[in-house]
């Protein structure tokens with residue numbers, strides 16, 4: 001008898017659990033319009049209102065409502081960078097394309113940490129404004145190039161104990177390296193470019209060969225000058241098949257920051 005009672009208890013518990021999740025699911029449905037995309041806090045899962053959602057290359061901007069919801073009413077043909085800005089949160093960006101609009105999505109953004117150093121939140125075009133229409137995501141390029149490299153100077157007051165310093169690039173599009181071609185990111189037929197080079201205090205610390213979001217590059221501790229000015233340079237690659245003149249690879253990137261994790 002005891003055994004049966006135990007089984008019954010388990011079944012009841014399962015049923016109760018199931019009923020509960022169904023109820024909570026219904027409540028969720030009532031408050032959330034499922035056809036709209038949302039911005040939430042990555043930790044608390046609470047909706048974030050008044051966040052700015054932008055497609056910088058389209059001059060598109062919309063604010064989320066009190067439910068954190070928004071509509072992306074813009075024409076998207078090729079890959080483009082979407083950014084989310086909200087006071088007190090890390091700048092967020094995501095590469096989206098024409099398919100992204102078909103299904104609503106939820107994005108969790110992260111609170112900024114006291115040691116974060118935001119170097120750039122504008123969309124930056126690095127290169128020479130001379131590029132093929134087959135270049136990775138060229139259809140989205142409409143910001144004028146700043147030149148072949150982007151340099152930022154910044155003070156590092158302190159390195160938090162037991163933390164690794166990273167350069168984070170929110171999103172990059174347009175890299176036309178051999179690897180980007182192999183991955184189908186670039187459709188340039190014959191040519192390809194050398195990788196993007198990243199320098200920290202004049203020492204090369206990394207190469208970027210592919211496009212994508214949230215690229216984290218570790219910065220060696222011994223290169224950091226504490227209490228002094230430090231410098232980061234992002235230098236775009238060169239078309240390795242153009243020898244008559246220098247043809248820089250035209251790329252676009254957004255949200256450059258220094259983080260400690």
Ligand SMILES: [Ca+2]
Nearest residue numbers: 130247248250
């Ligand atoms: Ca170029």
